[in-house]
Amino acid sequence: MDLSIPSSFSVSEIFPSSRSLSPPSFQKLRLFPFIYDSNLKSRNFPTRSLFCRQNRLSLRAQTSNGALNDGFVLEDVPHLTDFLPDLPSYPNPLQSSQAYAIVKQTFVAPEDAVAQKIVVQKDSSRGVHFRRAGPREKVYFTPEEVRACIVTCGGLCPGINTVIREIVCGLNYMYGVNDILGIEGGYRGFYSKNTVTLTPKVVNDIHKRGGTFLRTSRGGHDTHKIVDNIQDRGINQVYIIGGDGTQKGADLIYKEVEKRGLRVAVAGIPKTIDNDIAVIDKSFGFDTAVEEAQRAINAAHVEVESVENGVGIVKLMGRYSGFIAMYATLASRDVDCCLIPESPFYLEGPGGLFEFIEQRLKENGHLVIVIAEGAGQEYIAQSTRTNDERDASGNRLLLDVGLWLSQNIKDHFVNVRKMQVNMKYIDPTYMIRAIPSNASDNIYCTLLAHSAVHGAMAGYTGFTVGPVNSRHAYIPIARVTEAQNTVKLTDRMWARLLASTNQPSFLNSDDGETVEVRKDKMKINST
Ligand SMILES: Nc1ncnc2c1ncn2[C@@H]1O[C@H](COP(=O)(O)OP(=O)(O)OP(=O)(O)O)[C@@H](O)[C@H]1O
Ligand SMILES: O=P(O)(O)OC[C@H]1O[C@](O)(CO)[C@@H](O)[C@@H]1O
Numbered sequence: 445m446d447l448s449i450p451s452s453f454s455v456s457e458i459f460p461s462s463r464s465l466s467p468p469s470f471q472k473l474r475l476f477p478f479i480y481d482s483n484l485k486s487r488n489f490p491t492r493s494l495f496c497r498q499n500r501l502s503l504r505a506q507t508s509n510g511a512l513n514d515g516f517v518l519e520d521v522p523h524l525t526d527f528l529p530d531l532p533s534y535p536n537p538l539q540s541s542q543a544y545a546i547v548k549q550t551f552v553a554p555e556d557a558v559a560q561k562i563v564v565q566k567d568s569s570r571g572v573h574f575r576r577a578g579p580r581e582k583v584y585f586t587p588e589e590v591r592a593c594i595v596t597c598g599g600l601c602p603g604i605n606t607v608i609r610e611i612v613c614g615l616n617y618m619y620g621v622n623d624i625l626g627i628e629g630g631y632r633g634f635y636s637k638n639t640v641t642l643t644p645k646v647v648n649d650i651h652k653r654g655g656t657f658l659r660t661s662r663g664g665h666d667t668h669k670i671v672d673n674i675q676d677r678g679i680n681q682v683y684i685i686g687g688d689g690t691q692k693g694a695d696l697i698y699k700e701v702e703k704r705g706l707r708v709a710v711a712g713i714p715k716t717i718d719n720d721i722a723v724i725d726k727s728f729g730f731d732t733a734v735e736e737a738q739r740a741i742n743a744a745h746v747e748v749e750s751v752e753n754g755v756g757i758v759k760l761m762g763r764y765s766g767f768i769a770m771y772a773t774l775a776s777r778d779v780d781c782c783l784i785p786e787s788p789f790y791l792e793g794p795g796g797l798f799e800f801i802e803q804r805l806k807e808n809g810h811l812v813i814v815i816a817e818g819a820g821q822e823y824i825a826q827s828t829r830t831n832d833e834r835d836a837s838g839n840r841l842l843l844d845v846g847l848w849l850s851q852n853i854k855d856h857f858v859n860v861r862k863m864q865v866n867m868k869y870i871d872p873t874y875m876i877r878a879i880p881s882n883a884s885d886n887i888y889c890t891l892l893a894h895s896a897v898h899g900a901m902a903g904y905t906g907f908t909v910g911p912v913n914s915r916h917a918y919i920p921i922a923r924v925t926e927a928q929n930t931v932k933l934t935d936r937m938w939a940r941l942l943a944s945t946n947q948p949s950f951l952n953s954d955d956g957e958t959v960e961v962r963k964d965k966m967k968i969n970s971t
């Protein structure tokens with residue numbers, strides 16, 4: 445393929461943050477036409493037209509036969525040399541590592557990128573890509589220089605201890621780092637607590653336990669105090685494990701570090717039981733949680749099929765996203781109806797939940813409902829007090845939808861339908877997130893931790909690590925916090941669930957809305 449490239453421009457002109465973006469050589473451009481490499485130093489970048497914003501570059505180039513090869517976008521992560529251009533680099537010690545001795549390609553090529561969209565059409569644009577995670581040929585820290593710290597924030601999730609363990613062991617075994625500090629009790633631990641020393645020996649067994657060895661908290665993020673503390677303690681690598689809120693905090697820390705011109709790499713490791721972090725395939729601990737939820741669903745099923753008119757309700761976590769409920773339902777096959785925050789439902793009238801329950805009781809003598817904790821909050825608020833309480837991080841505190849639903853079902857059947865129902869309400873919410881991670885999550889956690897370590901050692905900063913289409917990538921933190929991942933009612937997965945449970949779609953509303961208006965609302969809710 446011959447590229448006709450008529451002009452060049454200085455990347456520094458379009459990147460006010462003075463990133464040292466650099467052009468691939470012409471040869472490279474021919475082979476891999478639309479990538480840039482922030483580790484190279486030259487700033488003239490030949491292209492025909494471009495669209496960019498900070499850390500995002502999209503190039504269009506025209507082939508000699510006039511065809512447009514366009515749409516490759518690399519959403520890159522910052523690098524310490526962006527604001528410390530004279531930082532020295534060193535050969536990666538993995539070069540002489542026994543473990544990597546016969547690996548075909550020890551280091552990830554600078555051109556490697558991970559595509560966000562892998563289902564494409566012949567003529568579709570190449571789309572957004574992220575830098576592939578993994579060890580780099582050059583590192584920007586010597587082992588003796590590194591003083592790393594790890595902090596865990598937000599709610600619990602299976603696998604946090606595995607991530608902590610593997611950051612410590614990865615830094616030590618792969619890069620010879622000996623100085624690793626644990627920040628206790630979340631963000632506020634930076635400025636209100638002493639640190640703990642973390643060594644492979646200290647963390648050796650922690651992956652067998654649930655919870656977080658470093659403890660956690662909500663609230664208490666004070667960017668200035670945290671960065672002051674990082675500076676005072678001489679920390680130069682910060683590993684931050686937490687959910688969407690934590691990642692927002694990590695982004696602020698990275699920005700403040702850059703503003704102060706500190707040689708500190710900030711790496712985020714996404715953690716959330718709700719699986720609500722955007723861009724990445726799924727969050728660690730999610731598989732374990734879905735598996736554990738099966739036990740509760742099973743118990744509910746056993747209980748209700750052993751009695752007359754048994755109605756089992758299992759409440760699972762999921763503030764704004766019903767992923768756990770959806771996957772647990774699909775996996776179980778014993779669930780008759782799954783209710784999630786993304787899909788509004790109603791109780792009374794044709795097409796409503798009561799009608800469905802009565803029908804299933806007639807057919808089978810029992811039914812099981814799985815409900816995500818964030819579902820139906822608007823109805824509970826209407827019938828009880830309005831709830832405006834928030835936790836220390838500012839997250840809305842939810843009302844107990846499980847109790848509310850149980851009560852409403854009982855009232856309806858006993859008082860209106862004059863039928864006895866045998867209600868079994870199970871709330872395993874904390875049980876499914878307080879357990880240790882399963883085997884597959886343990887491996888996933890190891891990959892996340894090692895990818896984060898490789899990224900920080902290679903001088904990348906302000907990044908979150910995670911799998912995108914099964915390949916681990918470095919993603920700009922802001923990219924994963926700009927929107928929350930929710931179940932898309934318009935995707936096939938939700939359709940699979942509806943097809944498997946045969947539950948109502950709740951498209952006909954009980955309050956006079958037309959199907960079209962309701963569909964519209966559901967779509968808005970799901971984007
Ligand atoms: N917008 C924000 N800016 C800075 N810090 C934040 C922000 N939102 C939350 N944080 C901080 O991040 C930490 C964790 O936040 P939060 O309690 O919302 O949990 P999370 O990280 O979202 O995890 P999860 O939702 O899975 O429990 C808290 O210390 C909180 O102060
Ligand atoms: O641990 P807390 O503060 O009770 O918060 C529980 C919340 O944390 C999560 O597990 C994660 O955000 C939610 O599913 C749940 O609503």
Ligand SMILES: [Mg+2]
Pocket residue numbers: 598687688689716
């Ligand atoms: Mg959160």
